Amino acid sequence: MVDFVISLTEEQRKRAEARARALGYANPDEYLRALVERALEDDDDDAEHVLASLERSLKQVASGEVMSVDEMWERLESSDDA
Numbered sequence: 001m002v003d004f005v006i007s008l009t010e011e012q013r014k015r016a017e018a019r020a021r022a023l024g025y026a027n028p029d030e031y032l033r034a035l036v037e038r039a040l041e042d043d044d045d046d047a048e049h050v051l052a053s054l055e056r057s058l059k060q061v062a063s064g065e066v067m068s069v070d071e072m073w074e075r076l077e078s079s080d081d082a
Helices: 010-022 028-042 047-063 069-081
Strands: none
Touching: 010 028, 010 047, 028 047
């Protein structure tokens, strides 16, 4: 495996760690590898697209736009009760 270094703010690091736990990843590295893999699957030959996808994913994590499956089900169940 090759090391790849990215720089995150402290807040981004905390959110990535929390999201990794919420989604059941063993650690943040596993979660970030999954994000990269998802981006690479979108278009293997377009490096700019891959980087843009990764950037979007990291921004979604940092801003809290992404929710875990558990959060999604909780919201759906609470809307059914209303």
